[in-house]
Amino acid sequence: GRSVKRNSPTLYNVGYSTVLFHDGRESTLEQQVWGPLLAHNEMANPSIGYVIDKLNVTDDYAEQFAKVFGKGPSMETLGMALASYERSLVSGNSPFDRWQYGNDKRALTEAEQRGLALFTGKANCSACHTIGSHDALLTDNTFHNTGIGYLEAMGTPDAKRKIQVAPGIFIDVDRDLIAQVSEAKANDLGRYEVTQNPEDRWKYKTPALRNIGLTAPYMHNGSLATLKAVVEFYNRGGIANENLDPLIQPLKLSDQDINDLVSFLTSLTGDNTDELVADAFAAPVSDAD
Ligand code: HEC
Structure with missing residues (x-):
């Protein structure tokens, strides 16, 4: 019943990230893990020592840590273990990669090719979602004001809010009802x-x-449910506010341009996500034996 302030960011390719969390308050995965482990509204462990003690009395963890790190679970080795796993969540070889870097001229459909041209051209998305000459992280690893946070803080909230109840399944819930069962919404000022x-x-x-x-x-608050809604948001020039990034401008895209950009965005899906998901579920998660 506890709500968190922001939408969970993806962990795919997080090993390449030099700033972590939506506000960049951590810089290494090893240290970042302690945020969610201790946050009251996430995993709610009461202290660092409590987590380490708990792992130390669990035979399989104590032994495996000793085998890998030469010592048992500690503040440092727990960070290293989780960070190492996160760095394995690499997902590439998408149709876009095969087209852009693999010289495979059949990798993108015509709509996706038009979307890529818009992304790097008229729509100027790549000014922030960077595409390099040898690789593409699709982020500049820095911070911008698109107006989403301003709207959340200053706008009139919709009467209903979309809540995700299972992967990909959303229901519209009255805000009043949410207010009755959850804590007051925390302010969110982003990088500030x-x-x-x-x-x-x-x-x-x-x-x-x-x-x-x-x-x-x-977006950081999960306020846009579909990629089309995201592209339409940019097409309108974001949300006006005094610190709106100058790169966010009305784009005058046609309906077809919008659809082409959405098609391009879906060509960024790597070829191994099923494997990564299956791998994550392969480890037994239970105290049973
Ligand atoms: C000025 C830099 C900038 C430009 C230009 C820009 N973006 Fe973004 N983009 C951002 C930032 C910053 C966020 C995160 C905003 C937030 O969390 O509130 C974001 C979020 C997104 C997201 C949501 C990602 C997620 O995981 O929630 C998508 C999709 C996206 N942008 C696509 C685009 C497209 C398509 C374009 C071009 C039409 C574009 N962006 C132009 C900076 C930019």
């Missing part, structure tokens, strides 16, 4: 919370866009 610089209000990290077709809902 880390730097205390007024110009950083409502700036958020540019998310990498690989596998974006699989990771709805979108």
